Amino acid sequence: MAIKEFIKHHYRHFNAAALIDAAEAWVKLLDDGGKMFLTMGGAMSTAELGLSLAEMIRQDKVHGICCTGANLEEDVFNLVAHDFYERVPNYRDLTPADEQKLLQRHMNRVTDTCIPEMEAMRRIENVVLKEWMRADQAGERYFPHEFMYKILLSGDLKQSYQIDPKNSWLLAAAEKNLPMFVPGWEDSTLGNMYAGHNIAGDVKMVHTVRTGIEYMMELAEWYTKTTSETPLGFFQIAGGIAGDFPICVVPMLHQDLQRDNVPLWAYFCQISDSTTSFGSYSGAVPNEKITWGKLGEETPKFIIESDATIVAPLVFSYVLGW
Incomplete structure (x- = not known):
């Protein structure tokens, strides 16, 4: 049974039904000539979302992305160092002493997955540092994702690929020159490294990497x-900045720039396990966004309260018709 057929047969109620409703509305939006903007928080790149997201990009199901700095870099880390990653299925049982041993081996843990510092982080640092320094010396400035596009499209990393490159969502985005926005990039491993190279004097101009307001x-x-x-x-x-940052562009255009003719977002769906009653914006139901001028009364709205590592690939598979 195809994935789409399986979903339609079994997913009939509650969050399962919301998944189908959201996926079918996504398909309708595209069939009617619309486009989709995707935002990505959490550790979705380390969860290897590229296995399905890359094909969504190649098939023009996604037309722009906003993600955290961690997701931007961790897809490339996985691309070049996958064989050195270690899975820790019993991570809940780790003691502080066990964690210390991982640190001493330079294995940075994300839930059940350890990212190898030397093979992943430092390897990419060495490559992107050359681009930072070249741009700095030439007086050029680029966004974080543009530097990543450059190193991927240059082919310098090809000999280091450890997964099928078709499963790298960032490589697919680079090949499409997909519009990309990475707010708060400073809160990432490469962002920290960039700050360090500025302090050390390897890069003279802190604004060589464009961020934030720009x-x-x-x-x-x-x-x-x-x-x-x-x-x-x-x-x-x-949730987090990956979603909060871009959705605010609409009220900013309306209220701060007085561009009243700019349309609202035409569709909204969020995969979330956040709790609204804690005052969490990430857990707020979509209707709350109406009061902020982000969505309209008639905007198709969906919330799938579940684990994104499980749900997102299923939604993508549905939209792709797999």
């Missing part, structure tokens, strides 16, 4: 142009 300005212009031509949906995986 990303919002870029997003504002891209959103304005895109929605003047076609409806644009918003699919949010997890």
Whole structure:
């Protein structure tokens, strides 16, 4: 049985039904000529979401992405160091002494998966540092994702690939030159390394890497142009800055720039396990976003309260018709 057929047969109620409703509305948006913007928090790259997301990008099911700095870099870490990763299925049983042993081996743990510092982080640092220094010396400035696109498209890493490159979502995005926004990039391993190289004097101009406010300005212009031509949906995986940052572009355009003719987001779905009653914005039901001028009363809205590592690949598979 195909994945889509399996989902349609078994997923009939509760969060399972919401998954189908959201996926079918995504398909309808695209069939009607619309586009989809995807946001990604959490550790989805280390969860190897590229196994399904890369194909979504190649088949034009996703037209722009906002992600954390961690997701930006961790897809490339996995691309070049997958064989050195270690899975720790009993991670809940680890003692502080066990964790210390992982540290001493330079194995940085993300839940049940350890990322090898030397084979992943330092290898990418050495490659991207050359681009930082070259841009710095030339007086050029680029966004974090643009530096990653450069090193991937240069082919310098090809000999280091340890997974099938078709499963790297960032490589697929680079090949498409997909619009990308990475707010809060400073809160990432490479962001920390970049700060260190500025302190050490390897890079002279801290603004060689463009971040933050410039990303919002870029997003504002891209959103304005895109929605003047076609409806644009918003699919949010997890919460945090990856989702909060881009969805705010609409009220900013309306309230701060007085661009009243700019459309609202045409679709909204969030996969979340956050709890609304804690005052969590990430757990807020979609209707709350109406009061902030982000969504409209008639906007198709969905929330799938579940584990994104389970749900997102299923939604993608449905949209792809697998």
